[in-house]
Amino acid sequence: MTAGELSVETAKRCSEQARFAIQNVPFYQEFYRDHGFQISSFDDPAAFTELPILEKTHVRENFDKFISTERTERNSVISRTGGSTGEPLKLLRDLRFPARALEWQLFSWWDVPQHGHFAEIRRQVKGVSTSKVREILWWPTRRFQIDAYSLTEESVEAFAQQWLKTPPSVVIGYVGAVLEVSRRLGQLGYDLPAPQAIATTAAPLHMGTREEISSLLGAPCYDHYRSAEIPWMAGECQEQDGLHILEPLRTVEIVGNDDRPASVGQTIASDLTNRVFPLIRYRLGDQSSVIEEACRCGRPFPRIRSVVGRTSDNLKLPSGVVIAAEGLTQLCEEHIESVRQFQIHQKSDKSVDVRLVLRPGAESQRVVQAISDKLDGLLKHEVPIQVDLVDSIAHVGGKISYISSDA
Numbered sequence: 001m002t003a004g005e006l007s008v009e010t011a012k013r014c015s016e017q018a019r020f021a022i023q024n025v026p027f028y029q030e031f032y033r034d035h036g037f038q039i040s041s042f043d044d045p046a047a048f049t050e051l052p053i054l055e056k057t058h059v060r061e062n063f064d065k066f067i068s069t070e071r072t073e074r075n076s077v078i079s080r081t082g083g084s085t086g087e088p089l090k091l092l093r094d095l096r097f098p099a100r101a102l103e104w105q106l107f108s109w110w111d112v113p114q115h116g117h118f119a120e121i122r123r124q125v126k127g128v129s130t131s132k133v134r135e136i137l138w139w140p141t142r143r144f145q146i147d148a149y150s151l152t153e154e155s156v157e158a159f160a161q162q163w164l165k166t167p168p169s170v171v172i173g174y175v176g177a178v179l180e181v182s183r184r185l186g187q188l189g190y191d192l193p194a195p196q197a198i199a200t201t202a203a204p205l206h207m208g209t210r211e212e213i214s215s216l217l218g219a220p221c222y223d224h225y226r227s228a229e230i231p232w233m234a235g236e237c238q239e240q241d242g243l244h245i246l247e248p249l250r251t252v253e254i255v256g257n258d259d260r261p262a263s264v265g266q267t268i269a270s271d272l273t274n275r276v277f278p279l280i281r282y283r284l285g286d287q288s289s290v291i292e293e294a295c296r297c298g299r300p301f302p303r304i305r306s307v308v309g310r311t312s313d314n315l316k317l318p319s320g321v322v323i324a325a326e327g328l329t330q331l332c333e334e335h336i337e338s339v340r341q342f343q344i345h346q347k348s349d350k351s352v353d354v355r356l357v358l359r360p361g362a363e364s365q366r367v368v369q370a371i372s373d374k375l376d377g378l379l380k381h382e383v384p385i386q387v388d389l390v391d392s393i394a395h396v397g398g399k400i401s402y403i404s405s406d407a
């Protein structure tokens with residue numbers, strides 16, 4: 001497929017998804033009609049990029065209205081996210097389209113064998129039954145993981161043992177956590193069989209970090225772009241020169257401050273495979289830029305530069321345990337009906353402050369108590385925690401630095 005053919009196919013799918021949404025999803029019926037669009041508007045493929053941009057607030061405040069007429073109990077599952085900006089969110093995934101297909105597309109670019117094992121460095125999947133189900137789903141491939149929430153010498157040891165038993169062909173995880181785990185494995189003196197590839201996400205992969213991870217684990221380290229709301233949107237090829245957007249199933253547009261197409265600006269993404277809870281022209285709000293030239297690899301997929309803007313620090317406990325920032329994003333997950341926004345800051349004395357913006361009508365005392373209890377558990381009762389209610393949290397350069405540490 002040439003770049004031209006791909007762009008025609010993508011435009012066709014964009015129009016189809018928009019047409020589907022305006023016909024079958026109450027939110028879009030109203031939203032698009034209010035902006036002067038109707039079903040016939042999408043006969044013109046150019047109409048798609050004129051559609052109003054969907055904000056996180058829209059999704060957060062209109063959950064029921066985003067559910068399409070096609071949704072059934074069997075074809076969908078609720079997904080709660082911490083969000084990448086400290087603003088929790090609830091949505092539905094379409095089970096008819098496995099995100100795994102996109103994952104495989106990237107893995108094939110990295111020469112990761114189809115039946116290899118996977119090591120994941122990320123937030124832990126809760127509950128025994130879930131991991132049993134996963135084991136069956138992934139059989140005969142073995143997926144094992146280390147909890148990015150809480151890295152201890154024991155957990156790193158256990159991870160290394162599993163690694164030796166089922167050497168992974170790919171290691172996937174948050175940049176900060178992958179770096180930390182790689183360093184710990186080195187410190188513990190492990191010489192582990194090298195994977196085929198390392199895939200990092202959730203923060204920009206700076207050159208120094210890439211080199212350090214690659215040399216510690218002995219494999220190339222590839223950047224990819226995903227979000228809790230839209231899994232697998234873009235990824236590097238072996239050239240490691242920008243992220244290829246996974247069209248025609250995803251689009252990532254870059255817009256300037258005026259929300260018009262720009263070469264540098266914010267990311268706006270569409271998931272063209274979710275028909276139970278469509279997210280169309282959804283502002284992820286990360287910073288990136290368009291790469292105009294074709295990639296040396298010859299693939300037709302358009303490219304963007306490494307995505308930046310989501311900055312977060314790991315928290316450090318007096319005992320030496322490191323809590324990966326990305327793992328803390330689920331802190332408010334169970335309270336998304338009450339919490340509009342949160343911010344976590346660790347001071348130099350290692351104490352932790354949390355600032356919460358609640359929605360009107362939230363039971364503030366109960367929520368504050370529940371969140372401080374949960375955080376206290378996550379931080380292993382090692383440091384003092386202070387939870388404060390505030391009216392708003394300031395944005396810096398359009399982004400909230402939602403987990404920071406001076407420790």
Ligand SMILES: [Zn+2]
Nearest residue numbers: 237239295297
């Ligand atoms: Zn390429």
